Amino acid sequence: MNPYKILNIDQNATKRDIMAAAARAMKDRNFSGKDVAIAQKKLMNPVSKAIHDFLYVIEIDTSPVPPPESAESGQTLDFEYLGFPDSDQ
């Protein structure tokens, strides 16, 4: 189980944030108390947190890249209606 998901925090969370998030998660009851406690324990331990940071967080560059040509959405084509095309057309 992803401890960040359970506690609904990101990897920048401090120990204080983690504890607060665990209290909140216990209250929200979206996950079992055991899961929340395990998630908290995993992130409070610095070595375990480093491993989970590595495992659950990915760095992917998603800065926008525009397509080579932009067109208005819903543009239409002005081509002739052929009906059912024949191979000899």
Next chain:
Amino acid sequence: MGNKKPKNTDKLLEKAEKLLEKGNYQAAKKEFEKANKALKSDDIAAKIILCDRGIEQEKAKDLIKKGKKSIGKKMLKEALRCFREAYEITGEDWLKEKIETLKMEVSDKDLLDNAEEAESRKDYQKAADLFKQAHENLKDNTLLLRMAHCLVPAGRHREALDIYASFSSLNGRDLYDYGFASAQTGRFYDCLQAWDKISKTGDQFRDQKKMARDAMAASMSADTDIPLESLYEQCCYLESHGYGETMSPFFEYVKRLLIKKLWKEERYPEIHELIYPWGDDVTVSQLRFYTKLYFRMAFDSPEYLDYLLMFWLTGLYNREIFSKTKTEGIEPERLFDEFVQTGENLIRRYMDSGVKDADNIFFAWSAQKALMSRIDKLMTALNEDPMLICTPQFAFRFGLAERICQIIEKNQDRFETASDYLETGAYYCSFGRGLVHLDKKEYATAFETIKTIEGGYHPEFESYCRNRIHFEYGLHCIETKTTPPHGIFEAAADLFDQAPEMETMFIDKAINAYEDEYIKYFETALKEIVDHHPSPGVKNALSYLMTVSGIKQSNKALLNLRMLETVLMKALKLNPENELAKTTLEKVKKDKEMDELVNALDRFKFNKAAKIAAETENEEVAEMFFEFLTEQYNQLEQADIEPEKRILMLNELGKWGSRADHAHPLLQDIHESLTRYQQG
């Protein structure tokens, strides 16, 4: 009625009655009329009326029949006329109902005729509306498609698309129409998906498809309501149709967006589908990502443990990746060990839960952990590209193996032992793929793999690799009680030179073999090895196994003493210090002499027996001979025989005894007895 009827009128009436009975009303009427001309009878007039009714009924029947045939021929108006006339005759209710239905059908037919006529005039608006009305009347879904077919050229594309949406599959011209309407509403991908199903191609149609693809490419945008999965699918479509060159950055961008989304949703196998097969090269950021992804996948399913093996250690040993992982107050070395352990714990988890092959993965993991440590030490000392610190699988997959091999080859002096050097190089030479299988205990696969690989680039490493695989495959055969391929252990001779620890391990296994079958296999293997590698260890082990095997066979009466003696002599030739062989040989010799002695005595060959007793080095043999003589002497002393004969026999006993041991005490007894008997 006193008139006498003419004779021929009776005949006429008789004939008419018969015809009436048969239902031939027309002919009956004719006959009745002829008769009535003469007779002017009311009865006959009534019969004529009966015939007229019959004729009418026949006519109605014919009309109904004709009407039904007309329906079959879709001549609804003609059918309607027939049924109407029939109804006028019979007045039957069902005919009235039939006439009403037909009237509606005729009206729908008119509607359809009008629609088709409008379509042929290219008045598509009108045709579409008429088909709509016809569909409302007839509830026939094919009319909906005809309506849509008119809506498209009429420019009412959205209405047409709404209709097509209600059909699960389209064919022929409907596919074209759907595609056309989709393109006209900016849904180019839908258009192309439909048009790609049309096998017919004409120049104009091909041009239109090209235009649609161009328009699709031009309208691509990530800022859209389309789900990322669909957008990515569209990118793939365009890429496969030659738009990769111009749109590659955008496609990659969409792919990254999708990966990010899937990662968040922990849909790792789908990410794998997106990135697999990996490219020929790999960047540090890709390696970082693969390291994480395949750990996550292996965490969720053991079927990805091979990928964990390939990437986890490679990723962790990469300085550019791991250096970013820091934790205050924790030594980097400790953190590194914890990361490595995390991978190991995952494999152990599957081992503990009995997952098939997890044990083998763990063996490979352990071997590669040691290998990675060596390669890291080498590459770091040489300040080489961190990407070269990688598992063999990674090196082969991303084309790094040859470079690594060359570096190892040039830096033999940096390895602690020759064995370390050879083993490390072997993993990255072309035969190294087999070694990876070997680590996973896939012996037969390893053996078969190297058969298919052409070597010749790094003979030293390749030779070690081949020898090791042959040797371990052979050893595996022994351990699974399978006959190893003939000559496979010849490879061990070189391997033992290259890696003495292998020799120690093999000898240890051989001398601890206890079951007959294992002993037999190890003995055969050692015999193959000893000719090429006659080291003391191999010779001693073979000597020992030959001795044990000989003894066991002798105990089972599979070897006689002579054969056992030969085996022991050979064993002692290999190792003169073989204590087991020495003591056994002594015992064999004694047993053999005993056998010979008993045999001689049984056959009364006392001179021969005396000779054996004289020549033996074994006291027990001589003792046995004298026991025999003593017994003979005692029996002679007690026997009631003639003195001359007794003297003769005592002389014989004394002669045999003195030949064996002239100082034996029995000879004194015999001498005293002889003196006593000779004196009388």
